[in-house]
Amino acid sequence: MITFKNVKKIYQTQDQSIAALDGVDLEIKKGEIFGVIGFSGAGKSSLLRCVNLLERPTSGSVTVDGQELTSLSAKQLREAKQQIGMIFQHFNLLDSNTVFANVAKPLVLTGVKKAEIHRRVHELLAFVDLADKADHYPDQLSGGQKQRVGIARALATQPSVLLCDEATSALDPQTTQHILRLLKQINEEYGITILLITHEMGVIREICDRVAVIEAGKLIESGTVFDVFSNPQTATAKNFVRSVMQDEIPASVQQLIERREANHHIYKINFLGAHTGQPLLSQVAKRFDIDLNILHGSITELQNIPFGSLLVELIGETAEISRALQYIDEAQVTVEEVLADAG
Amino acid sequence: MLVNYTDIWTAFLQTLTMVGLSLLFSTLIGLPLGILLVVTRKGALLEQVPFFNVLSSIVNIFRSVPFIILLVAIIPLTRLIVGSSIGTQAAIVPLVFYAAPYIARLIESSLLEVDTGVLEAAKAMGATPLQTIFRFLLPEALSSLVLNLTIATIGLIGASAMAGAIGGGGLGDLAITYGYQRFDTTVMLITVGILVILVQGLQTMGNLLARKIRRH
Ligand SMILES: Nc1ncnc2c1ncn2[C@@H]1O[C@H](COP(=O)(O)OP(=O)(O)O)[C@@H](O)[C@H]1O
Ligand SMILES: [Mg+2]
Numbered sequence: 001m002i003t004f005k006n007v008k009k010i011y012q013t014q015d016q017s018i019a020a021l022d023g024v025d026l027e028i029k030k031g032e033i034f035g036v037i038g039f040s041g042a043g044k045s046s047l048l049r050c051v052n053l054l055e056r057p058t059s060g061s062v063t064v065d066g067q068e069l070t071s072l073s074a075k076q077l078r079e080a081k082q083q084i085g086m087i088f089q090h091f092n093l094l095d096s097n098t099v100f101a102n103v104a105k106p107l108v109l110t111g112v113k114k115a116e117i118h119r120r121v122h123e124l125l126a127f128v129d130l131a132d133k134a135d136h137y138p139d140q141l142s143g144g145q146k147q148r149v150g151i152a153r154a155l156a157t158q159p160s161v162l163l164c165d166e167a168t169s170a171l172d173p174q175t176t177q178h179i180l181r182l183l184k185q186i187n188e189e190y191g192i193t194i195l196l197i198t199h200e201m202g203v204i205r206e207i208c209d210r211v212a213v214i215e216a217g218k219l220i221e222s223g224t225v226f227d228v229f230s231n232p233q234t235a236t237a238k239n240f241v242r243s244v245m246q247d248e249i250p251a252s253v254q255q256l257i258e259r260r261e262a263n264h265h266i267y268k269i270n271f272l273g274a275h276t277g278q279p280l281l282s283q284v285a286k287r288f289d290i291d292l293n294i295l296h297g298s299i300t301e302l303q304n305i306p307f308g309s310l311l312v313e314l315i316g317e318t319a320e321i322s323r324a325l326q327y328i329d330e331a332q333v334t335v336e337e338v339l340a341d342a343g
Numbered sequence: 344m345l346v347n348y349t350d351i352w353t354a355f356l357q358t359l360t361m362v363g364l365s366l367l368f369s370t371l372i373g374l375p376l377g378i379l380l381v382v383t384r385k386g387a388l389l390e391q392v393p394f395f396n397v398l399s400s401i402v403n404i405f406r407s408v409p410f411i412i413l414l415v416a417i418i419p420l421t422r423l424i425v426g427s428s429i430g431t432q433a434a435i436v437p438l439v440f441y442a443a444p445y446i447a448r449l450i451e452s453s454l455l456e457v458d459t460g461v462l463e464a465a466k467a468m469g470a471t472p473l474q475t476i477f478r479f480l481l482p483e484a485l486s487s488l489v490l491n492l493t494i495a496t497i498g499l500i501g502a503s504a505m506a507g508a509i510g511g512g513g514l515g516d517l518a519i520t521y522g523y524q525r526f527d528t529t530v531m532l533i534t535v536g537i538l539v540i541l542v543q544g545l546q547t548m549g550n551l552l553a554r555k556i557r558r559h
Contacts, residue, residue, distance in 0.1 A: 052467055054463060054466055054467060077469070078469035078470075078471065079469070080469075081467065081468065081469030082468075082469060084467075086464070086467040088460060088463070088464065090460050091460075092458070092460035092461050092463060092464040093461075093464075094461055094479065094482065094483055095458075095483065096482040096483050096485060096486075096556070097482065105468065105478070106468045106469075108478070109468055109469065109470050109471075109474050109478070137558060139558075153464075157468075163467075
């Protein structure tokens with residue numbers, strides 16, 4: 001649906017040139033929610049803005065729905081943009097216009113008939129749950145409501161792609177959840193492909209199907225959200241995963257590890273996919289002559305698949321423990337011993 | 344020396360005519376210039392840097408000529424346009440030359456205040472340059488435009504008094520003739536009083552209108 005081929009974006013300032021995108025290749029499939037995550041200044045906005053040519057790539061090509069945008073005439077480009085909706089971190093609504101007029105704007109620009117605009121805008125406002133706010137002005141709305149107006153406006157021309165530039169970064173956590181759920185709903189109900197950029201791994205975990213990590217203008221890692229979360233390759237990706245998974249070992253457990261007694265071994269068991277922790281551990285406790293002590297754990301769901309890790313202490317004879325470990329291994333979870341110096 | 348109220352009334356109407364017409368014409372000229380100054384600058388909607396530089400310099404040149412000099416320097420042109428170099432109509436020509444570049448700058452600064460995010464949204468929607476100007480830029484700047492045009496109007500009242508003094512009529516002329524040349528302080532005070540009320544009234548109206556547009 002969206003294809004980047006060796007896209008470079010170089011900003012020329014008086015004293016230097018900044019390579020905001022340094023050879024980006026990317027393929028976003030129809031109907032998916034794709035997230036690009038990176039720290040501030042990594043090039044996320046530049047990447048997103050190259051999709052609807054708010055920024056023209058310095059070189060390389062960007063294709064949306066089979067159309068290479070850079071090759072289009074001004075008129076063709078304006079038409080192509082109706083297929084690409086966009087929402088912004090700071091909403092970018094017209095303060096001088098009512099909610100109705102804001103949402104109607106893209107339709108007015110393309111000369112849609114008044115009656116049709118009326119029908120369409122009210123339908124959109126109902127969809128984003130703002131039917132009662134049509135005559136309000138943006139400064140009478142909360143951040144979340146403003147973003148919903150932004151979303152309604154972006155959907156007005158029935159685009160096939162929705163671009164989200166840090167769409168929830170200015171919102172509180174609860175409002176963020178609402179907006180993310182709305183985006184998911186848009187994706188599922190209308191089949192709209194969503195490309196979003198964010199610096200928050202929580203956003204990626206919440207709604208994305210696939211993710212790419214951007215750093216210094218390059219995509220350094222990409223894959224399904226599940227793969228990147230369960231098995232991050234780069235230090236940056238690991239950092240982002242850690243920011244939401246809280247797999248830090250708590251201080252109390254750390255102390256235990258450090259003054260480890262003989263016969264006490266601490267292991268980290270990573271659960272991936274369909275294997276949930278509890279039955280496995282209770283089976284281990286039943287089958288083997290060891291004591292089992294759960295020290296710490298965090299389990300979440302990624303794309304409806306349980307995922308997480310448990311820190312457990314196994315107490316018993318070394319031979320028995322190694323048999324237990326072998327059993328755990330066979331259950332397709334990964335298990336590793338946690339040593340003092342590894343923390 | 345008796346104050347002649349008919350004279351004052353006539354002068355007041357002349358001032359209103361001068362200010363009203365010169366405001367109209369200089370806005371008709373200044374508005375497009377102000378828009379051009381905004382949309383042709385570097386990185387803007389219709390970037391045309393050489394054009395912008397030339398336009399900006401021309402505006403600066405007119406802005407730097409003191410009004411009293413402009414008033415005199417432009418006399419031949421005034422004759423050409425209105426067929427005379429004195430009278431209320433004749434005063435309007437230098438007033439327009441004075442106010443149009445000023446208004447262009449005021450409008451430029453109002454338009455530059457518009458949130459770039461809104462213009463970005465316009466671009467993302469595929470708005471044409473004209474649509475961007477008329478459906479995004481101007482409505483978003485409207486309240487600031489009203490305030491700045493109020494400032495320009497008040498500036499024009501001051502300038503019209505000066506233009507009047509060299510034969511254009513109006514309250515300025517009246518104050519000079521009675522007050523300065525005939526030492527009639529009463530007329531001078533009345534004139535100044537009317538000007539003060541006029542300026543206060545305009546500023547209040549401008550503020551109210553701008554606030555109404557902003558709705559708070
Ligand atoms: N218009 C611009 N002119 C010059 N440099 C820019 C411009 N836009 C972005 N940059 C630079 O490009 C880099 C990437 O910016 P951006 O794409 O905004 O990153 P992000 O959205 O990840 O914070 C940064 O170093 C930024 O300073
Ligand atoms: Mg950014």
